[in-house]
Structures are given as C-alpha cells and as structure tokens.
Amino acid sequence: MAEHRPPAGAEDDRGPLRAAFAGLTTRGRSFLAAGGAAAACAYLLGQPDLLRVGMLLAALPVLCVLVLHGTRSRVAAARRLSPARVGAGSEARVHLRVENVARVPSGLLLLQDRVPYVLGPRPRFVLDRIEPGGRREVTYRIRSDLRGRYPLGPLQLRLADPFGMVELSRSFNAYDVMTVLPRIESLPPVRLGGDAGGHGDGRQRVIAVAGDDDIIPRDYRHGDDLRRVHWRSTAHRGALMVRREEQPLQARCTVLLDTRRRAYAGGGPESAFERAVSGAASVVSHLVALGYGAQLVTDTGLAMPGPDTSTADTTEVTGLIMDALAVVDHSANDGLDGALGGARGGDTGLLIAFIGAVDDEQIAVLGRLRQRATGAVALLAAGQWDPAYEADRLRALGQAGWTALALHQGVPLGRLWQQAALELAGAGRGVTGPR
Known part of the structure; x- marks a missing residue:
C-alpha cells in the first residue's frame, strides 16, 4: 500500500497560512467579526471586561486555523486496490487508510475519492477525530460493465475543527489504475488442432538420445544422469556436455481480431465489436489453459506478444494479451492487410478470427492468411445484417478454406466452439477430444 503525498505547489499562491485563513467558515468569520466589534466597543466605552470577551471570541477561530493548518500536512493517506485487474461486470474493492502522524488529534475528516463516472458515484466518508499516531480504514466497491483502464484518485481530504470554525481541503497526488478486462465465456474442453506440423494429436518431436551428429548438447548440471553425457562434445569442449532432454513442439494458436x-x-x-473482443479474450484464455502458445493479431499489425517479447511464461503472455484487449479500440483501416504482417511467419498453427463485415477483397486476404494455418475458424460478428448477405459471406469464407460461423448476440460462444470442432472433425482436419 503506497502512501499518498500532496503535490508540490498544492498550497494557495497567497501562502500556506493565508490559504488556511481563507478556509474560515461563516461561523468562524462571524466569531472574528464579533470579537473585533467587542474590542472596538470596549475601547470606546472603556470596558476592559468587554475587551477580554472580544479577544476570546477572536482567538477561538484563529486557534482553530493554526491547529488545523499544522494537522493538515501531518495526515497521510494510502489506497489499495484488490484486485487491480477484474473482468467486466465483476467487483473490486478499494481500501483507503488515513493516518494521523501529528502529535495532536485531528479534527473531523471528510474523505472523497475521485473515480470515473462509469465506475459509479464518488465515494465519500466522514471520519471522526483521529488520535495522534492513530489510523482509520474504510472500504468501498467499484464495478464496470465496460472494459478499459480507469484511474482512481487523487484522494481529496477536508478537515474541520470540532467547533465548525474552519474547513481546510487537501488533495493528494497519487492515483491507482484499475484494468477492466473483457468478459470471458467458458468453452468446452476440445482442441481444434494447431499442433506443430499440422498434427492434431499433439505429438512431440523428440531429440535423439544417442550418437547423432546433429545433437546440440548443453553444459552438465548437477544431478544430470551420467548416461546422458555426450562424450564427443565433452572431448571437443574440454568440459562435461550432456544431451538435451526431449523437447515437445508446443501447439500454437493465432487469434485475429478485426x-x-x-x-x-x-x-x-452489447455491440458486435464488444462481442468480438470478448470472444477473442475467451479463446485466448481457453487455449492457453490447454497448453497452446497464443498470439493476438489485429488488422493494424499489432502482434501480442511481439517478436521482441522475450518471455516463455504463459501467465505473463496471457496478461499481455488481456491488457491489450482491455484497451483495444476501433481502427480507421479499410482492410485486413496489416494482419498478414502481424502474424508470425510460417505456420501460425490454429487460426481463430473474429471479424466484422468483409468484402471479397478482404476475404481474399483472409484466404492468403489461411494458407499459413493448420486449421482456421472465422467467427463473423454479425450485427443487424440481412440474412441473405450473412449467408453469402459465410459461404465465401468457406470457399476460402475457413470454417465460418455467425457470432450472433445471445448465442453462447461455447456452442459455436463445439460446432466448429464438429465441422473440423467432419472435414478431416484433426480435431481431438479433451485431455
């Protein structure tokens, strides 16, 4: 939980103390005015007792200003978001902690956190006085049905004295970011292919374990079986070298988002585009769980993870893709040519495309992309389309080598996934059952 500090230059240009006196409430100003009037009357009437009353009336708001001014800079605040990444429609909790690090008790605290309107109304809390060294914690919930990245903060604090003489405001400069991911639908545990070399059964390539000249050995590590020592390389390098273990070729999948x-x-x-984004997130999550190496490609040429991303951690790769889908927006492109450059060269493995309206030119581009894949499924995010036009587009995609289905609102993605598996199996393209 990081501490929130006030921004530099947050005080009024008139100076911190003059700004504090500007925080006098109507009651505080009335006390000052009454004290000044009593002092003037005491001078004119020669009444010293009245002067003492006037001084007391004027001293009370001044004393409150000085105390609050010293307390304001000694109040620390922190925010903790749990979790920082949630799915659309899910809730997150925000924990606020306010601590009084001064040697005197604080006054009444009014706490307000700034949140975007899509996350709901601004949360407000009233905290009673905090003893020296004490702290208070409050919690509120936020949720959004819209994916995206939303800033939380800065936190605003208003201090008031027990007599209602002064109210001072303070704004902290720290904020947090909440990432709302697309909705993810569960899919049936079937594999649609995409294994290396076009094999649907996920077979493994095994590096030879004895005597091959093309073996690439590695340095000996403590605990390695001495039977795996590669003596020819050991003699050549002058250090123990062992044969590598079996290395399976990981099944690959490329998800194309138009x-x-x-x-x-x-x-x-509920738009067709949001349905497509949600579908892409669901497929990535599902296939990564099945052991696929996933890549996200868009018509803009975006590839996630890109060629410069050096990570083999599937959790990190999935996080990168989901973060990209959380903020992806419409592009001004006319065609899908950028996807040809974004998809990794050679065999893209299984290709799943979420596309909108496409003409014959774009279908030709998809046909060229299909040639790189071991299997291809196109999910057409259909809006309020004419049924005849939709059927024509699905037929054209089928002629280009795709298994094409319409992604209608209200139709579970899992049902389409199962249908795609059956059609690929019927076409002899190597669908396998759950593992």
Whole structure:
C-alpha cells in the first residue's frame, strides 16, 4: 500500500497560512467579526471586561486555523486496490487508510475519492477525530460493465475543527489504475488442432538420445544422469556436455481480431465489436489453459506478444494479451492487410478470427492468411445484417478454406466452439477430444 503525498505547489499562491485563513467558515468569520466589534466597543466605552470577551471570541477561530493548518500536512493517506485487474461486470474493492502522524488529534475528516463516472458515484466518508499516531480504514466497491483502464484518485481530504470554525481541503497526488478486462465465456474442453506440423494429436518431436551428429548438447548440471553425457562434445569442449532432454513442439494458436470501425455497426457493451473482443479474450484464455502458445493479431499489425517479447511464461503472455484487449479500440483501416504482417511467419498453427463485415477483397486476404494455418475458424460478428448477405459471406469464407460461423448476440460462444470442432472433425482436419 503506497502512501499518498500532496503535490508540490498544492498550497494557495497567497501562502500556506493565508490559504488556511481563507478556509474560515461563516461561523468562524462571524466569531472574528464579533470579537473585533467587542474590542472596538470596549475601547470606546472603556470596558476592559468587554475587551477580554472580544479577544476570546477572536482567538477561538484563529486557534482553530493554526491547529488545523499544522494537522493538515501531518495526515497521510494510502489506497489499495484488490484486485487491480477484474473482468467486466465483476467487483473490486478499494481500501483507503488515513493516518494521523501529528502529535495532536485531528479534527473531523471528510474523505472523497475521485473515480470515473462509469465506475459509479464518488465515494465519500466522514471520519471522526483521529488520535495522534492513530489510523482509520474504510472500504468501498467499484464495478464496470465496460472494459478499459480507469484511474482512481487523487484522494481529496477536508478537515474541520470540532467547533465548525474552519474547513481546510487537501488533495493528494497519487492515483491507482484499475484494468477492466473483457468478459470471458467458458468453452468446452476440445482442441481444434494447431499442433506443430499440422498434427492434431499433439505429438512431440523428440531429440535423439544417442550418437547423432546433429545433437546440440548443453553444459552438465548437477544431478544430470551420467548416461546422458555426450562424450564427443565433452572431448571437443574440454568440459562435461550432456544431451538435451526431449523437447515437445508446443501447439500454437493465432487469434485475429478485426478492429475496423467500418466493419461494425452500433456501440456499447452489447455491440458486435464488444462481442468480438470478448470472444477473442475467451479463446485466448481457453487455449492457453490447454497448453497452446497464443498470439493476438489485429488488422493494424499489432502482434501480442511481439517478436521482441522475450518471455516463455504463459501467465505473463496471457496478461499481455488481456491488457491489450482491455484497451483495444476501433481502427480507421479499410482492410485486413496489416494482419498478414502481424502474424508470425510460417505456420501460425490454429487460426481463430473474429471479424466484422468483409468484402471479397478482404476475404481474399483472409484466404492468403489461411494458407499459413493448420486449421482456421472465422467467427463473423454479425450485427443487424440481412440474412441473405450473412449467408453469402459465410459461404465465401468457406470457399476460402475457413470454417465460418455467425457470432450472433445471445448465442453462447461455447456452442459455436463445439460446432466448429464438429465441422473440423467432419472435414478431416484433426480435431481431438479433451485431455
């Protein structure tokens, strides 16, 4: 939990003390005015007792200003978001902690955290006085049906004295970011292919274990079986070298997301584009869980993870893709040519495409992309389309080598996934059952 500090230059240009006096409430100003009037009357009437009353009336708000001014800079605040990444429609908790590090008790505290309107109304809390060294913790919930990245903060604090003479405001400069991921639908545990070399059964390539000249040995590590020592390399290098273990070729999958604005109609969380984004996130999550190496490609040429991303951690790769899908937006592109450059060269493995409206030219591009894949499924994010036009586009995609299905609103993605598996199996393209 990081501490929130006030921003530099946050005080009024008139100076910190003058700014503090500007925080006098109507009651505080009235006390000052009454004290000044009593002092003037005491001078004119020669009444010293009245002067003492006037001084007391004027001293009370001044004393409150000085105490709050010293307390304001000695109040620390922190925020903790749990979790920082949630799915659309899920809740997150925000924990706020306020601590009084001064040697005097604080006054009444009014706490307000700034949140975007899509996360709900701004949370407000009233905290009673905090003893020296004490702390208070409050919690509120936030949720969003719209994916994206939303800033939380800065935290605003208003201090008031027990007599209601002064109210001073303070704004901290730290904020946190909440990432709302697309909705993820569960899919049936079937594999649609995509294994290396086009094998649907996930077979492994095994490096030879004895006497081959093309073996690439590695240095000996403590605990290695001495029977795996490669003596020819050991003699050549002058150090123990062992044969590598079996290395399976990982099944690969490329998910293509069409983000062209012209390809989709409508907006909002129930739009065809949001349905496509949610579908892409669901497929990535599902296939990574089955052991696939996943890549996200868009019509803009975006590839996630890219060629410069040096990580073999599937959790990290999935996080990168999900973060990209959380903020992906429409592009101004007219075509899908950028996907040809974004997809990794050679065999893309299993290819799953979420696309909008496509003409014959874009279908030709998809046909060239299909030639790199061991299997290809196109999910057409259909909006309010004419049934005849939709059927024509599905037929054209099928002629280009794709297994094409319509992604209608309200139809579970799992049902389409199962249907795609059956069609690929019927076409002899190597679908296998759950493992």
